[in-house]
Amino acid sequence: MQSLVSEFYVYNSTGRLLSGEGEVYSNEYTNLAKQIDSKRNALYFELSHEEGVLILGCSVMVEEVGGREERIVCVGKYSGYNGHESALITQFYETVSSEISHLQKLEYRLVGLWEENDISDFSGLKELIADEITVDYTFGKLLANEKVSVKSASAVNAVSLINSVFSSVGNSLESDLKFMASQYPYDTDISICPIEPNPDFELEEHVLKWKSAPHYSEYYVLLPGVFKEHESDIKASLQANNRINLSFTVKNFAFRFHTWDILDLFATSESLYRLFELYKGDVSTLVQIFKERSIQIKQMPMTNEVTIANIFLSYSNHLSQNSIFSNMGEDEALRSLFERIRNAGVKKQLDIALLKNRGLWSYVIKDTIRRIYAGRDVELLNALCSVGFTRGDYGGEKFSKNVAAALSSYDNEKLVVLLKIVGENIRTAPATGGQIFVDYISTQLRAYDLSSDLTTTEAENLDRYFNTKYVAAKQKAKTKKKQNMMMLASYGIVAMILIAGIAYVFLxxxxxxxxxxxxxxxxxxxxxxxxxxxxxxxxxxxxxxxxxxxxxxxxxxxxxxxxxxxxxxxxxxxxxxxxxxxxxxxxxxx
Structure with missing residues (x-):
């Protein structure tokens, strides 16, 4: 095939340009060359999809004839890449060999990539092909928009795996990609190194197969087959051409056409959390998971509460938008997730989102009021007071019952505290939900004298926004108190006269x-x-x-x-x- 290389550079370990056009220490790829040298990249692979540019690089051990061992870095830029050149990587290494042998005034002998003699002839890469399941698993994780980490002590195996995945993937992902085979790990789409801390799998020493299957490998192996079978429909369904949308659509198609296969792969309560992670943004799939796996959901461990909160919110939005609130039941599996979230910050934000989206179940209202009372939480108070019901919406009746149930255990002193919190912090006219909340408290306290408990500001705010009469009650109480004081003063004067007279007689x-x-x-x-x-x-x-x-x-x-x-x-x-x-x-x- 015709070479697509447009630029090729050779650097020493300090970033000094040995071959190629440009300034000796200010070439466009000088810093990249230093990075490749520090990480000891056997292969650096970076694809810019929009520009159609592929950058390949490697750090090679060489020995000058009669001299010491050194490291040099090679970087090649390929323009006009369109995803059909599956032999580009092997061609790149052929160029590396050729450029090293033709360096002016330097006579280098190729030693290896990571170890001496680990590769003596780059043409041998053509003969190494990764196991199909290994490639499909790696491709499947990329389709799921997840990173892949592999532990391998062999530079040749690492390069061969990337070459096999590259040949399989081509440009079908239609996105930027970074693959690395290095002695130190990268945070990239694929990272292969001898010291990978949490690898998806480990390659055997001389064979491109994993030693043991990774967790949920069958699911990821399934995705490439779904993608190839439904590629045209999948791409036609994309709202935007990026990895996130591609991942969402591919996983959705996989669940749609292999529902029970996937549910069986994630049948236990422990594995169900992983399934939720995969489909946390796919409402149609979440609905089916809740329907088919409600028992497992109740027993599912809370591995990540933020993820669980997002799942809860997605599914609850579906329920609240597709049902009349007054007729909505309370999904027990959903409730079990809510009650097991312990992080205060996560729970608060979930409460606010649910109030906003009309997920107004009894346990949500109870938790919201509890947090308002315990933490004098103004943000939650505003969210509760902003709940509205349109004319003809019978949800207000159920909301009232949930508020009453939540406050049934509050004695007068606690109700007064809640009323004071409202009076102190309310700044705008409440919606129907806020009116229902305050009306219930006021009704419960109708026989309770609030004149000394409420400040003037609190009473004025409550009267202004909730049509109460607390200011008048305070004034009436003040007048009565004044009259009582005058009467007591009169009694005191009479008593003093009597006491003085009696004392005078006895003296x-x-x-x-x-x-x-x-x-x-x-x-x-x-x-x-x-x-x-x-x-x-x-x-x-x-x-x-x-x-x-x-x-x-x-x-x-x-x-x-x-x-x-x-x-x-x-x-x-x-x-x-x-x-x-x-x-x-x-x-x-x-």
Whole structure:
């Protein structure tokens, strides 16, 4: 065949150009040459589909005659590639041999690629063909838009596998591709090296077969056959010509035409997760998987919660868009996935997406409200308050029941907290869902005095957006409180007057002293009179003396009455007229 090589360069290990046009250290591929040397590429393969350009490169061990061993790098650029030149790679190595032997002023002997004498004649590559299943598996992973990693200690085997895949794939993937055979791993479409950390498979030393079949190899081997059989239909179905769309369509065709074969390949709960990964964006396939494998789904391990959340969202969107919400049942397999997602961030974003897409099942509403309460989550609150129902949509009734069920375990204190969260953070008029949520809380708290629990701002926001009357209730409570305080103050004044009066009485001898002073005169006078009378009876004094004594007492009383004073008590002698007028009151109390 005619060579398509348009440019060919040879570099030493420092990137110095030894052969080819361009500046010695600033050639277009100088940096690439350094990279190929550092990774010890037996083959560097890079296809730019849009430009139709293929870049091939390799790092070769050489020995200068009479000198030391060195490494040189060869890079070839092939323009006008259209996917039909299956012998390009072997032709590239033939060019490598020719260029090395013709380097000016240098007499190099080819030593090998990774080890001495691992390849003495590149023409031997033509004789090595990889096992068909190995090639199909690798091609199948590329069709599934997955990377392939292979462990191989043989540079020749590594190059031969890439050459076989390249011959099989051609340009059918219609996308950019990178294949590497190197002593150190690459993150590329195909990476083959002796120290690949997590290889899909391992090549045997001298045979292009894997030592053991990789996981789910039968599925990937199936894809190339589906692609070749339905290639025209597959490409006609592509909305855009890229690897992602090609992968989606090929896998969809495979499941459509080999449904039970694929379901049987992924029959266990453990393997079902892998099937979900393959079809996480294909709703039609997910629907069938949920239908046929609901028991396995309930037992499926949660290997990656982000993947599970995306699967849940895809399938739930299908259910919510194809059913009237009020008549939707709750898929138990779907619910089991939701309840086993533990990552708080993943769960929150899933809640928000479900509320937005009307996946309004009871467990979604319950989880949303719980997170609003526990974390005062404004983002979730806004999502809940944005749920809307159009006229004639009976989903609102079921939504109300789910809200009531979710809040049934909340006591008054928790409901107040939720109401405060709404009042503090609401900034726009809610949709029907938000109105239902707040109406339920307000109804449950109708007999509860919220006047002291809600701030003025919270009450105003609730009244503004939910048509409540919390501001008026706060004002009424404030007025009543003021009246109660005034009444208590009045009672306090009366009590203080009474207490002061009682204290005044007791400080002046008690009630009996006041009573005696007002009614009986001086105690000593009375006592004296009684004593005198007693003495009269004992000493037998004359009656005249007794009468004189009584007359003296009476004269004394009359004199005090005439002078306007009451000498029976020292209590009033120093008091004002007002205090004297109040004395009978204290007497009555005494």
């Amino acid at each position: 002046n001898g008690g009630p009996m002293a006041v009573y005696t002073n007002l009614t009986g005169g001086n105690n000593s006078a009375v006592d004296g009179n009684l004593t005198d009378q007693a003495n009269l009876s004992y000493v037998n004094n004359s009656v005249n003396d007794s009468e004189n004594t009584i007359q003296l007492v009476n004269d004394s009383f009359e004199n005090s009455s005439v002078n306007g004073t009451n000498e029976t008590s020292g209590f009033n002698s120093s008091t004002s007229g007002n205090e004297t007028n109040e004395t009978p009151g204290f007497v009555e109390v005494g």
